[in-house]
Amino acid sequence: MTEKKITSYPKEKINILLLENISDVAVKHFNDSGYANVKKINGALTEAELIKAVKDIHLVGIRSKTQITKKILDAAPKLQAIGCFCIGVNQVDLKTATKNGIVVFNAPYSNTRSVAELVIGASVMLIRKIIDKNKAAHEGLWMKDASGSYELRGKTLGIIGYGNIGKQVSVLAESIGMKVIFHDIETRLPLGNAESRKSLKDVVSKADIVTLHVPELPGTKNLINKSTLKHFKPGSILINYARGEVVDLEALRKALLDGHLSGAAIDVFPVEPEKNGDRFSSPLQGLRNVLLTPHIGGSTQEAQLNIGDDVSNKLLSYLEKGVSTGSHSIPELSLPEQEGTHRILHIHHNVPGVLSEINTQLSKHKINILGQYLKTNDAIGYVVLDVNKNLSKHALDLLRQVKSTIKVRVLY
Secondary structure: OOOOOOOOOOOHHHHEEEEEOOOHHHHHHHHOOOOEEEEEOOOOOHHHHHHHHHHOOEEEEEOOOOOOOOHHHOOOOOOOOOOOOOOOOOOEEHHHHHOOOOOOEEEOOHHHHHHHHHHHHHHHHHOOOOOHHHHHHHHHOOOOOOOHHHOOOOEEEEEEOOOHHHHHHHHHHHHHHEEEEEOOOOOOOOOOOOOEEOOOHHHHHHEEEEEEOOOHHEEEEEEEOOHOOOOOOOEEEEEEEOOOHOHHHHHHHHHHHHEEEEEEEEOOOOOOOOOOOOOOOOOOOOOEEEEEOOOOOOOOHHHHHHHHHHHHHHHHHHHHHHOOOOOOOOOOOOOOOOOOEEEEEEEEEEOOOOHHHEEEEEEOOOOOOEEEEEOOOOOOEEEEEEEEEHHHHHHHHHHHOOOOEEEEEEEO
């Protein structure tokens, strides 16, 4: 198949909306692929604003602030895919996206290094009490002493959540001489000399520094609370660059004021401002040896370039080839291209008999299937079909009549 092949829907009519100052590398990828109608907005939009904006949109790109609700999805009849230019997808109503046949992609690996480096940097700042010394120096006070300042070498780092970021932190920590212990609800293969522990308590009771790298789930809400904080090693440090709901900040404040913990670095919060310049408040403000940052764990130029590249390529592959690898809504599927065919995508409710009906209808009308893949999840079935070029319009009409159809379109 030649490179000149275009989608059946004219590229100049495909509308793409990118929110929250997504990297220009994504805009460039779309423009270089022939998609000129790319609108980029620096901030997030409210639900009401998005409902108005998405009526004629085919692709939406967001980061972590924008909430894609059921009302927004139901107001977007042309929406094919959502790109989450970040690690998580919890800001999207995945149930409705799945029901509506909308593909949801993210970038689970692209900013792991940026977060991991900042964890190590925060560890150095806190264990050396740099925050106090920096403040004093700015105020004209000379505080040159070693009291309460330590090296990271030889200390124990406890990692809660040994996924992509947790493993990166583990490797960096060992490289500077730390001992690493970790706990994860899944069985994880340790890297280097890291040691797996059976419980959260077993990690926090022995670690000099505890860093959290867990997703936002019902089971992780207030994972670090009044009870769990009691098990922390006296004088230890807590770092949360995961999700804001994971730590009970009032309980953490008390543990810091009581001296049970000697410091904390918090980058994510239960409630965060909508945009730069908005007022922000936290129970931890004003406390000594507490490093507060505005959700910048993955905010480096390298991470944003990697994310922009990764997610835009996934969106383009789905739009032009039907490739759904990395999808969180419809099943993951990738069908090699074939010469002399037209490709049709069929998304349907996962009920018995749909594939049989598709094949029966096409066979009855003498339409030859030159390639076909089916993949299902609990709710959705996704079929990619390559059919004879001169019969593709007829095939499309037949597939629209198949029971339980959600979406069907010709790619090329």
